[in-house]
Amino acid sequence: MHLKRPNTNKMWPISRKGTKYLVVPSHSKNNGIPLLVILRDVLKIVKTRKELVKILREGKILVNDEKLRDESRTLVVFDSIGIPSLNKYYKFNFSDTGKVSFDEINEKESHSKISKLSNKKILKKGVTQLNFGDGRNILSKEKISVGDSAIINFKEKKLVKILPISEKSKVMIIGGKHRGEKGVIESVGEKILIKSKESKFEIGKNEIMIIE
Template structure:
């Protein structure tokens, strides 16, 4: 199987310039599915910490680059939405967050914020023994004794060391959300209305935003395109985008 990917056909979320070259690295097996960005792209093309895959492999072998609290050694390891990327020697920490247009960007966070990550619940089922298994957007499964308080669309904050749930945000009207796909990717607002569509059509949400001079604003999008967050995700420094530049 080839380890290369044509730039023109990469997912829209990948922070790469499509016309600079024909090929780029292909994501390996792992979380986030096809939308996962190979770690090499973030190290080389976004942060500019390495110039080649060889340098990236050497850096990862030092054990000082962590993804969600775990040291990684595979340059093709997929990185996706809300992952935490830590450089322990540099004391630099980033959260992967959707930017305008749906591209993934690295948002600097402090060390305390890097101790946990956000996950969107995309499925729930009862397993042997009576416990419930919550499936998150990145492929992670979390087991809980009582699943009654959790629903698809909710968001969980998972401690990177203990893998336990430390916070829970319900998907409901009034919740703070960010759009992660579609025309409004990267925008943040409050759920004003949830519309359940009869039949096979997607459910939709109306998101309220404060416009200029306090005027009402907002947008409507598919329910699957929004993720519930809290106010800690709305601030911080500028995101790092392709080429290592801040906007």
């Protein structure tokens, strides 16, 4: 399936002019961008889909430390892109205005990411299957609640640090009109009270990600 360029999500940092049709995100349509759009229209690493398909087949593109073959794969916040042959590494982020940005990082930073826990399932012998918002599943005995974030090491496939929803935790807003803003949690209830540089506001747990 394809999407007409004028109908793309306004958070995508792309020109309204260019290729008439763009690939539709495979998932996370409100918060993600397909790899093809990122590398061709945003970072301009390639000029055409054909060029990207070729280098994907050659294993030259890493997403979260894994070789990727699918140009329609959708990336979400804090995913990393690695192009070792160019010594280039990028991290998916949100600007203060809610637009997607791709911050250049070093290779070491590309080996881990912050991800938000969507749900979990208790298995045998005290082991829990943790299901994260980016589609990642990890077996762990760590104590973590749905809505909390964790720093995940890709190579070791384990949680490096738990980032709980609690007072004084630092957050990034990932949905709604405040998307991209950063702040600190002042109180936790049915709604989360956030203090940012500009204001105080309440927001749902599904619209925040703990980052520190």
